[in-house]
Amino acid sequence: MTEPGFGLDGRIVIVSGAGGGGIGTAVTRLVAGAGATVLAVSRSPQNLAEHVEPLAAQGLPVIPLAADASTDEGVATVLEHARRTPGQLHGLVNVAGGAALADWMPAIRVPRDNWRALFTQNLESMFFMSQAVAAELAATGHPGSIVSISSISGMNTAPFHIAYGTAKSALVAVTRTLAVELAGHGIRVNAVAPGVTATPASRAYVGDDPERDQRAIAMGRRGTPEEQAGPILFLLSDLSTYITGQTLLVDGGLNLKWTHLGADNTSLFLENEDFRASLTR
Secondary structure, X not given: OOOOOOOOOOEEEEEEOOOOOOHHHHHHHHHHHOOOEEEEEEOOHHHHHHHHHHHHHOOOOEEEEEOOOOOHHHHHHHHHHHHHOOOEEEEEEEOOOOOOHHHOOOHHHOOHHHHHHHHHHHHHHHHHHHHHHHHXXXXXXXXXXXXXEOOHHHOOOOOOOHHHHHXXXXXHHHHHHHXXXXXXXXXXXXXXXXXXXXXXXXXXXXXXXXHHHHHHOOOOOOEOHHHHHHHHHHXXXXXXXXXXXXXXXXXXXXXHHOOOXXXXXXXXXXXXXXXXXXXXX
């Protein structure tokens, strides 16, 4: 009897947010290496050229696709390409999201447009892309797996980052509800909540500080994009066919200690002392 494994041969997996050089790019590389044809989606053609096209040049079954997952037009473009790609649609990984340094601020100062923008970026893009892929799978009668990126900030408190943390928390709620609704179609829906991970985006505000990492994280270091990609591949694969509606913390034990806040309740991972001080003024 053949044992189930990570093999995704003959299957199509969409990675939304593949071009940033961080988790999405690592997922694209790993999933393509497991045999899937990956539609690597990014709204930035420049990011695709820098981070995704080299994977295709190495011979991996990766198709770079410029589309904005936060718009109906972008979602439609992705599904149209999926239908034209040889193979069976199987999976979706929602990585698109994030926040900029300017999005950090006290809750009492958060303007409505910032709140809405972060929800669009981190929640709406996940939901409507998942909706479209799930509808396609259900219409064709094929099972599948959807995995979305939440955050440690969505699993606990997120001082001075309330819009982002709340959007990522809402993503967990969406994951659980979709899992119930889609189970009858054989579609599993899960999420991964990364801790502090060394990505190009995080370098904007997280510097190197081994002593801080040792104090805040049980494993004593930040994670890598590849260490997030592994659990995502597991949740996509046939090794996890009885798992749905779950959010897996991949944080090196940060949540076990949760000591990353200073005496003023600002994150120790915000390396700029002047910026940290400005949040509490």
